[in-house]
Amino acid sequence: MARYVVYRLLQTIPVLFGVSVVVFLLVRLIPGNPAIAILGSRATPELVARVKDELGLDLPLWQQYLNWLGNVMRLQFGISFFYQSDVAPITFGRLPITLALLIYSTLMALFISVPLATIAALRRGGFVDQAIRLLFTATLGIPSFWLAIILALVLGVQLKLFPIAGPGNGGLDTVWHLTLPALTIALSISPILARSLRSSLIEVLGSDPITTGRAAGLRRPTLLWSYTLRNSLLPLITVLALNLGWMIGGTVIVEQVFGLPGLGSLLLTSISSRDYAIIQFVTLVFAVLVILVNLVADLSYAFLDPRVSLRR
Amino acid sequence: MTAMNRIQRARGLPVRPVRSFWQLLAAPGWGRRIGIVGMLLITAAAIFAPFLTPYDPEALDLATGLQAPSAAHWFGTNQLGQDIYTRVLYGARIDLLIGTVGVSIPFVMGIVVGLVAGWFGGWVDGLIGRIVDVVVAFPFLVLVIAIVAMLGPGLVNFFIAVSLVSWVAYARIIRGETLVAKNREYVLAARALGYRDTRIMFRHLLPNAIAPAVVFAMSDFILDILAGASLGFFGLGVQPPAPEWGVMIAEGRNFVITAPWVVVFPGLAIITVGLFVSLIGDGLADWVRRVDARE
Amino acid sequence: MRASERLVLERLTVTFAKGRRPVVRDVSFEVEPGGSVGLVGESGSGKSLTLRSVLGLLPTGAAVTGHIRYGDQDLLALSGRDMQRMRGSRIGMVFQDPMSALNPILRVGVAIEQVIRSHETVDKATAHRRAVAIMERVGIRDAEARSRSYPHQFSGGMRQRIVIAMALAANPTLLLADEPTTALDVVVQAAILRLLDGLRRQQGMSLLLVSHDFGVVAGVCERVGVMYAGELVELGNTHEVLRAPRHPYTRGLVESLPQSGEGERMRSIPGMPPEPGGMPDGCPFAPRCTLATDECRTGIIPLLQVAPGRWARCLHSDLVEPPDAVIRDAAPAPTSVEMARG
Numbered sequence: 001m002a003r004y005v006v007y008r009l010l011q012t013i014p015v016l017f018g019v020s021v022v023v024f025l026l027v028r029l030i031p032g033n034p035a036i037a038i039l040g041s042r043a044t045p046e047l048v049a050r051v052k053d054e055l056g057l058d059l060p061l062w063q064q065y066l067n068w069l070g071n072v073m074r075l076q077f078g079i080s081f082f083y084q085s086d087v088a089p090i091t092f093g094r095l096p097i098t099l100a101l102l103i104y105s106t107l108m109a110l111f112i113s114v115p116l117a118t119i120a121a122l123r124r125g126g127f128v129d130q131a132i133r134l135l136f137t138a139t140l141g142i143p144s145f146w147l148a149i150i151l152a153l154v155l156g157v158q159l160k161l162f163p164i165a166g167p168g169n170g171g172l173d174t175v176w177h178l179t180l181p182a183l184t185i186a187l188s189i190s191p192i193l194a195r196s197l198r199s200s201l202i203e204v205l206g207s208d209p210i211t212t213g214r215a216a217g218l219r220r221p222t223l224l225w226s227y228t229l230r231n232s233l234l235p236l237i238t239v240l241a242l243n244l245g246w247m248i249g250g251t252v253i254v255e256q257v258f259g260l261p262g263l264g265s266l267l268l269t270s271i272s273s274r275d276y277a278i279i280q281f282v283t284l285v286f287a288v289l290v291i292l293v294n295l296v297a298d299l300s301y302a303f304l305d306p307r308v309s310l311r312r
Numbered sequence: 313m314t315a316m317n318r319i320q321r322a323r324g325l326p327v328r329p330v331r332s333f334w335q336l337l338a339a340p341g342w343g344r345r346i347g348i349v350g351m352l353l354i355t356a357a358a359i360f361a362p363f364l365t366p367y368d369p370e371a372l373d374l375a376t377g378l379q380a381p382s383a384a385h386w387f388g389t390n391q392l393g394q395d396i397y398t399r400v401l402y403g404a405r406i407d408l409l410i411g412t413v414g415v416s417i418p419f420v421m422g423i424v425v426g427l428v429a430g431w432f433g434g435w436v437d438g439l440i441g442r443i444v445d446v447v448v449a450f451p452f453l454v455l456v457i458a459i460v461a462m463l464g465p466g467l468v469n470f471f472i473a474v475s476l477v478s479w480v481a482y483a484r485i486i487r488g489e490t491l492v493a494k495n496r497e498y499v500l501a502a503r504a505l506g507y508r509d510t511r512i513m514f515r516h517l518l519p520n521a522i523a524p525a526v527v528f529a530m531s532d533f534i535l536d537i538l539a540g541a542s543l544g545f546f547g548l549g550v551q552p553p554a555p556e557w558g559v560m561i562a563e564g565r566n567f568v569i570t571a572p573w574v575v576v577f578p579g580l581a582i583i584t585v586g587l588f589v590s591l592i593g594d595g596l597a598d599w600v601r602r603v604d605a606r607e
Numbered sequence: 608m609r610a611s612e613r614l615v616l617e618r619l620t621v622t623f624a625k626g627r628r629p630v631v632r633d634v635s636f637e638v639e640p641g642g643s644v645g646l647v648g649e650s651g652s653g654k655s656l657t658l659r660s661v662l663g664l665l666p667t668g669a670a671v672t673g674h675i676r677y678g679d680q681d682l683l684a685l686s687g688r689d690m691q692r693m694r695g696s697r698i699g700m701v702f703q704d705p706m707s708a709l710n711p712i713l714r715v716g717v718a719i720e721q722v723i724r725s726h727e728t729v730d731k732a733t734a735h736r737r738a739v740a741i742m743e744r745v746g747i748r749d750a751e752a753r754s755r756s757y758p759h760q761f762s763g764g765m766r767q768r769i770v771i772a773m774a775l776a777a778n779p780t781l782l783l784a785d786e787p788t789t790a791l792d793v794v795v796q797a798a799i800l801r802l803l804d805g806l807r808r809q810q811g812m813s814l815l816l817v818s819h820d821f822g823v824v825a826g827v828c829e830r831v832g833v834m835y836a837g838e839l840v841e842l843g844n845t846h847e848v849l850r851a852p853r854h855p856y857t858r859g860l861v862e863s864l865p866q867s868g869e870g871e872r873m874r875s876i877p878g879m880p881p882e883p884g885g886m887p888d889g890c891p892f893a894p895r896c897t898l899a900t901d902e903c904r905t906g907i908i909p910l911l912q913v914a915p916g917r918w919a920r921c922l923h924s925d926l927v928e929p930p931d932a933v934i935r936d937a938a939p940a941p942t943s944v945e946m947a948r949g
Contacts, residue, residue, distance in 0.1 A: 018446030029462040125667070137343075137594060141534050141586010145545045146561055146579035153568050208707040215662060215702070216722045216773050217695025226721065227710055249453030253542060267454065268546060271461040283458045287449045294449075306757040307711055 004302050012295055019287045020072065023280050024065050030276070077284075078277035087281040091266065095285070097167055098262035101185070101251050104178050106240065108186035109193055109247075114236075116190075117197035118229075124202060133198075136191040144188040144250050148257040151180050165259040181258045185250035189243055200235040204228050234301055241297035244290055344595025350588035358404035367395040369402040369555045378571040388573040390564055396574060399555035400581050406556045407537050407585070410467070414536030415529050417475040422482025423525060427513050429483065430490025437487070444480045452477060456539055457548065465548045474536060481532065482525050489521035523600045530593030534586045541582055557582050609697075611780035611813045612678030614638040614661070619673035621656050621665065631656050632837045634673075635910070638781070643807060643814040645824030645845065647860070648834035649880055654817045657834070658785050661815075662700055663690050677781065696726040699774035703786040705766035709758035715742075715769050716754025722776040741772045746802055764795035771802065782807070784816040788823055800827050821864055825849060830916075833857045836881050836891035839910060843917035851929050853919035855896045861930040890921070898923045 035051040059067070071077070080087045120132040156164035168177030204210070205228060213227050252264030259265075263282055270278040302308045357364060373393030381388040387396035429440040447455075459473035493499055494517075502512045541558030543549030550556040552563065557578040564574025614637065621631035631653040638644045646654040659665050661675055661682060675682040677698060685693060694700070702708050710718060719738035723729065729737075735754070742750035745768040758766055767787065774782060784803065788796040804827050807814045818824050824831050824845065831848050833841040833856065841854040852858040859876035878895035889904035890896070896903070902922055910920045921927070 014442055015445050015449055018442060019449050022446060022450070026458055026462055029459060031463065133594075137590040138583070138587050140531070140590050141538070141583045143538050143541050143545075143558070143561075143579060143582050145542055145558070146575065146582070149561070149565060149568055149575055150579070153572065157569055208702070208704060209710040211664065212702060212708045212770060212773065213710070214691075215664060215694055215700040217691050217693070217725055217777065218721055219691065219725045222721050222725060226713060230712055231710070245448075245451035246453075248451035252453055252457070253545075256546065267457060271457070271548065276462070279458055279461050283450065283454055286451055286454045290451060291449050305712070307759045 004308060005299060008295065008298050008302075012291060015291055016288070019284065019291070020069060021065065023284045023287070024068050026280055026283065027276050028061070077281050080275050080278050087277050090278065091263065091281050091285055094261055094263050094266050097260055098251050098255070098264060100174070101178055101181055101255070101260065101262060102244075102247055104175070104182035105185035105189070105247055105250065108182050109189050110240075112186060112190045113194035113197055117194045117201060120194075120198045121201035121205060124205075132194075136195055139187070139191045142188065144184055144253045145257055147187060148181070148184045148254050151184055152258070155183075156180060167260050178260070181251075181254040181260060184254050184257075185247055188250050189247055192246070193239060193243060196239040197232070197236060200232050200239070201228065204231045207231075234305060237297050237300055241294045244293050248286055248290070343591045344599070347588040347591030347593075347595065350584070351592065354404060354585060354588070355408060357401055358408055361398075361401040361405065365395065365398040365401055367398040369394060369399045370553050378567060378574070380571070381573055387577040388571065390560070390574045391567055391571075394555075396560070396577050399560055400557070400577055403555040403557045403560060403578065404581065404585075406467075406550055406554060407540065407582070410470070410540035410550075410556075411533040411537045411585075411589075413471055414474045414478070414540065415532050417471065418478035418532070419482055419525065419529055421475065422479035422484075423486045423518070423522070425479065426483040426486025426488075427490055427518065427521075430487040431494065431509065431513055431517075440483065440487075444483060447477060447480045450477070452535075453539060453542065457543070457546075460543060460548050465543075465551060467550050470540060470543055470549050474539065478532065478536070481528060485525050485528055486518075486521055489524060490517060493517050493521050523596075523603075527593055527596045527600060530589050530596065533589050537582060537585060609778065609780050611640045611811055613640055613676075614781055614813060614815065615674070615676045616657070616661075617674040617676070619657060619660060619675060620671070621653070621660060622670045623668055625670070628837070630837050631660070633907075633910075634834075634837075634839045636832050636839060636842055638813050638815050640780075641807075641811045641813055642830065643804075643816070643828045645828030645831045646815070646817045646834055647819065647821055647824050647831055649819060651836075651880060652834040653837035654819075654834045655785050658700075658783050658815065658817050661783060662694050662698060664700070692726070695722055695774070695779060696777040697779050698781045698783065699777070699779035700783040701767075701771050701774045701785065701787045704790045705763055705770050706790065708770050709766060711758055714755050714757055715761070715772075719754075719769075719773055719776050722773050726777040738772075738776065741776050742769070744806070745769070745772045745775070746798075747772075763791050764798065767791060767795075767799055768802065771799075771806075775806065779812070780810075781813040781815065784814065786818055787816070789818070789820070796823070797826075803827060821849070821860060833860065838891065838920060839918075840892070840920045841918065842910070843914075847914075847917060851927075853913050853917065853924040853927050854892075854921045855898050855923075855927055856892045857919075858927050858930050859895075898926055 035048045075088070077086070077088045079085065080090060116132055120129045123129050152164040155161045162180045163177050164180060166177060168174035209231075210223065210227055213223050218227070248264075251262060252267060254260070255262040255264035256268055263285065267279060267282045270276075270282070371394065373389075376385075376389050376393040377391045379385055379389045385395050385397065387400060389395055390399070425440060429437045455477050456470070456473045459476060460469050463469040463472060490513075498520075499512060499517055502516050507516075540549050541556065541561070544556040544558030545562045547559075547562070550559055552559050560578040561575050564571065564578075568575045616637070617635050619631055619634045620629045622629040634653070634657055636644065646657060648654045656665060656669075660671055661677075663682070663685070665671065671683060673683070677693075680693070680697075682690075682693070709715070713721075716735060716738050719741060720731070720734040723734045723737055724731075739750045739754055742754060747753055747765060747768055753761075758769070761769065771787075782803070787803070788799050791799060800823060803814065803816070806812060814827070816824060816828055821831075828845055830843065831841075831845040832839050833848070833854065835856050841848060841852065841857045843853075848857060849861055852861055856876070863875050876895060881891055881894075889906060890899070890908045893899040893903045898921075900923070908920050908922060910918050911924065913919050913924050919927075
């Protein structure tokens with residue numbers, strides 16, 4: 001198992017490397033002179049020359065990249081022109097809210113999807129299954145920003161159940177404030193999640209061990225838990241990890257709509273302020289987050305599946 | 313009958329049925345049919361919009377601002393007095409375009425890359441695989457937003473961003489299919505006949521491998537519209553006063569308490585398109601699965 | 608230990624899509640208490656489905672008619688709960704592929720304990736002791752230590768022993784075995800068959816074993832039924848059937864058994880079995896049969912008794928010549944057919 005862990009860790013390195021290249025290249029996409037774009041209305045010939053010099057924009061591309069990479073290694077991720085300070089503290093300061101939102105949404109999404117998927121799989125082909133599947137099909141196309149507004153309107157304003165703006169004052173108050181945003185993301189992701197869960201449950205239900213178990217006369221709760229659900233746990237982890245990208249997309253949207261000070265809203269506000277350093281860094285942070293979560297998901301296989309963990 | 317099938321017949325080997333695009337549309341299934349009819353109706357409505365409504369989508373009429381749905385204005389009006397029904401119809405043109413172009417370019421790109429990766433294998437496959445891993449590490453919306461942030465807002469830049477990111481899913485699918493199909497008799501027979509690699513890849517292998525990619529293209533269609541609408545909502549995509557559905561929802565956001573119809577109807581439009589396309593996609597997936605099982 | 612009872616299948620018919628020909632048609636036979644019966648046939652002959660019908664483990668969409676009785680219990684009329692209680696505790700079942708039959712995330716000891724505790728209220732310690740005892744009885748050495756292992760840590764043969772242990776854990780009196788040795792290599796096959804035979808004799812357990820391999824059945828089963836295209840075409844004492852088959856298909860099967868040390872080409876029956884669901888009127892074997900006449904191609908051929916305890920579904924059963932293959936075990940007196948041929 002140690003070999004698998006090491007192998008998997010090593011695999012991450014080229015991906016991180018590639019991600020850094022993409023993030024670096026992002027700024028080079030700016031049409032025209034990047035220095036002018038960065039300075040915006042503050043551009044004067046002297047400032048432009050200075051920015052070009054500072055960022056080494058005249059150097060060959062690969063050299064620029066190496067310089068940039070060198071800085072990254074020294075944990076210097078660039079300066080935000082807007083905030084006039086290091087991008088890292090600004091960005092990491094916004095991380096907690098986004099992480100809290102992601103965890104909350106995941107829990108809610110599981111709460112919605114797992115029961116629905118289980119019922120659909122157990123009653124496969126029946127009316128309930130078809131109804132649930134139709135529900136998923138119909139809700140795949142709901143835009144999250146629209147859903148956010150509607151939920152805010154109905155549950156927030158009309159029924160006054162939840163607040164609709166801001167992160168609250170910490171602790172339970174924050175949880176209360178994050179409920180509508182998390183619900184939006186959870187509802188957006190549940191159709192996809194539940195579909196995958198239903199598929200893997202059906203696969204497990206049709207597998208040989210289940211037949212053996214039934215033939216031995218195992219009681220239904222035992223079959224459901226030890227044979228069906230526990231064997232679906234690992235596919236569930238994989239599905240969650242795969243859908244992380246969509247959930248992050250969801251956080252970007254709901255943070256904006258609900259006015260939460262997270263990474264997503266930072267990304268969007270940086271666009272209007274042309275703060276390219278922040279845009280780059282936030283993108284990098286999101287990618288690293290996805291890579292880390294997928295790494296953890298893969299490694300959890302090593303720990304949870306005896307076929308992997310007991311091999312040397 | 314193709315040369316391939318003739319040879320197979322002569323040897324008494326099974327003839328490989330071609331899962332052509334038209335077959336996919338014609339086969340039975342009520343869900344898919346409803347989806348296809350629905351999409352045809354919406355597309356027709358978009359094309360013939362000027363005939364379906366007397367209003368101009370961008371004309372201002374402040375006197376009739378924020379009116380509730382009525383006989384004169386089926387979906388009501390927004391704060392600028394524009395008829396929402398009209399704007400939804402004209403908006404369909406934009407959003408359907410977003411979906412179509414947003415799918416087509418990555419579809420072609422991804423298929424070519426996937427074929428090459430699967431067919432040639434080796435370091436080519438390895439390199440492409442690494443690139444795919446890297447692109448996939450970024451959340452889709454984040455990368456699209458970041459690219460659009462650099463390039464500037466607008467529909468064309470949106471298409472560029474989506475093309476740079478979306479192709480990976482198609483590449484993966486086609487690569488998988490290629491790896492499997494590479495060892496099937498009809499491909500081996502073609503190689504024995506001395507056909508050039510590119511010809512085999514595109515004329516023999518691809519028609520049989522393309523079905524899962526088409527199924528995925530359906531969900532991709534919806535995802536692209538949602539992405540386009542999201543960017544429109546944030547002002548990064550299609551710009552106002554264009555009646556793109558996401559833009560319309562952003563416009564109506566401030567009035568949602570007093571005039572919810574401004575937000576509700578464009579949203580329902582997106583959901584409806586999503587529903588029909590999903591039905592088509594599900595139907596296609598079932599059909600493909602049944603064809604595969606029969607083999 | 609409970610006594611085993613009589614298993615009776617009466618006119619069992621299994622159909623999938625309505626209107627298509629049944630995949631199991633009109634199958635009737637019995638397994639005596641403590642007896643051993645084998646069902647032989649090619650794939651698609653319906654033998655596995657027949658077996659699975661006993662415990663209600665057919666795929667969805669199966670329509671079953673006829674009767675299956677174990678003792679005085681009508682198995683086809685059982686509710687879900689009652690069937691669950693019957694499975695494992697009165698009738699056990701062993702399947703073909705040991706590599707995939709076991710739950711990979713459960714330790715084998717736990718898997719067996721779960722079976723025990725599903726049928727009896729015993730505490731964990733007792734269940735564990737009994738599980739280890741069963742593992743020993745099926746021939747797993749170091750059972751206590753190995754009960755903590757996972758399925759993937761055992762070889763194929765060992766895994767099959769564990770599957771058998773699970774099937775026997777709640778002390779059933781009838782064991783159904785669906786191709787239990789097909790996925791194993793030859794040496795292990797023999798060991799597993801010896802195990803099944805031994806267990807049967809020790810406990811007076813009845814055995815119904817399905818296989819496509821006559822050799823497997825011949826080693827363990829006193830009686831054999833031959834199935835073709837969903838129908839039972841011959842039934843009788845295994846030795847008798849092998850020595851003097853009374854159905855042309857059985858003869859073909861016996862002839863095509865590989866004989867070790869002969870150096871001859873292997874013989875096979877020309878032609879292919881009919882597609883399930885698309886079968887002709889009359890005897891399904893008629894297209895491939897050298898004895899077939901017009902009578903054979905119409906109507907339903909009944910299962911006729913050709914001797915005490917011997918049945919054949921053939922209108923020309925007395926014309927079936929003994930196979931050329933040599934059967935090693937002692938043969939009883941020649942039949943009238945052989946004497947007539949001189």
